Amino acid sequence: TVLVSSDVGRSKLKIDHHYSIRFRAKAGAVETKTHFPELVLGAVAVAVKASGPFGKFAGQKARHPVSGNEVPVIAVDELAADAVFLVPAHNRSDDQIARDARIRERVVVFDEKGAVSIAGYAELSLEEARRKVLEHIGADATQIAGHEAIDAHRCQRCEAVVYQRYSEQFFVNVENGAGHLRRAIETGAVQFSHTRWRERVLAHLENLEPWCISRQQWWGNKIPGHPGEVFSTWFSLAAWALQGAGWPAQPAPAPIDEVFVDPELLLRWIVPSQIVALLITGRPAFQHIIVHGRLQISERALQTRAELSPEAHDEERFLFRAVRRPMRHSLGNVVQPSTLIRRFGADALRLGYLLCVENGFQEAATAAESKLKRGRKSVHLLTAKLAGLFSMLREPWHVGEARPADKFIIAQATAAAGEARRAYEEHRYTDAAVILIEMIEAFGRYVNLISARRQAGHNLGAVTAATAAVMTRMQSAFSPICPFVFEKIGKWIVAQCANAGAEPLIEPWMDELLKQASVLRQRESIDLMQTPLAKLPKRERAEILHLTKNFLT
Structure with a gap:
């Protein structure tokens, strides 16, 4: 396929051998080093380090080991190896060296599809062409063992090794x-x-x-x-x-x-x-x-402990370590969204992903299973608590006047909605997700209070009106995160809370307290007993303190 330079990146390629290919001249042979012997098909010259062992060949001609044609030997002051053959059609540095030496010949080894285009090799695969080249060269080609890591051009998407080739483009x-x-x-x-x-x-x-x-x-x-x-x-x-x-x-x-x-x-x-x-x-x-950060996942990889000898037991020599890798088809670690939706649910997936992306500067976002599970747990908690509450309300329990806890849960929802909207505007999407989870947990505790009132034989207060008010605020603020759940909840509210009555009025001190908590962010610094909460009856005070767990401390 055809790539442009922006599609290609450099990375290390680990190899366990290289090749020495000899270009013979009248005074002897120039030994060139290469990792890709098939590229010799495009060689138009040999470059030698001026101060190296083959510097004496500069200015002479050498015989091409495949075509038999004579190619010039040129001296280059700064050369990484003692000698290399130049393939300017597929290597930028080779092209520059050839230009400086006024060598204009260019032999294209690979066509636009990446196939070998040299006569006699055109029908062969890359591996077949490599074997044929080595067979043709015979004794003038030697494979030399040795581990090393070399710079290689790779496709940034599939990570395949890329050979350079110049072509006309717009x-x-x-x-x-x-x-x-x-x-x-x-x-x-x-x-x-x-x-x-x-x-x-x-x-x-x-x-x-x-x-x-x-x-x-x-x-x-x-x-x-x-x-x-x-x-x-x-x-x-x-x-x-x-x-x-x-x-x-x-x-x-x-x-x-x-x-x-x-x-x-x-x-x-x-x-x-x-x-x-x-x-x-x-x-x-x-x-x-x-x-936002590019998506990556954390995988378990088996790694060898280099400090232990090969005779050690496998359970000692090998360790599983967490490795973060980009999610790519070439690495075989792409997880289809449909698979995650079936496992976690669409809304839980959105909520969990927001927990993964974090706020501020982030090069990569790690899709952590633990955070996706947390999103699923929160969504299930909300629907389960709401369904349980509606189930309780079907029984003929006395519903009375609004109690402080009924008003406070509405104040919590109001504060959470406002804080979430500010988080959206400031692109703090992880904060918005955390605020939703905290509000779900607060509502879960409120449902537990209603259940405790019911078990004690007390009136349930203005539970229906309070629930309708809380869910309306949550639906307005958090539908962008969990649209399907809140669409369902909106229908439940219409069906179950049609006769809820007037919404309980929030007491000013509740709003003020929650605004203070939102601004300070250090919630443990607020002494609730220095607020009007201290003047409430013991049971009412205990209910509000229960609601503020993990929301205010």
């Missing part, structure tokens, strides 16, 4: 618009969820290269007048962003208010989209850029 000189985006960021026209993302984008703008916008794939938006060529996904997304903002119907549309991306999309999609929009319309495509 480019946009986005670097010409970097100044426009820099000014938009510095003036506040473009904002980020964290200052470190702002700094990263500004640093990225200092080293922009022309943006390759073409691909040779079977899918994509076709480039007019160029069969077999399609626009890259990133360019198509940039066009989509412009269209979403209102262009071309509006020549200078207002930016889209918010966009949510991971670190990779920030640089590969958002930055060029912003530049293109600024160049075309004079305004950015997006105003607020919210960056």
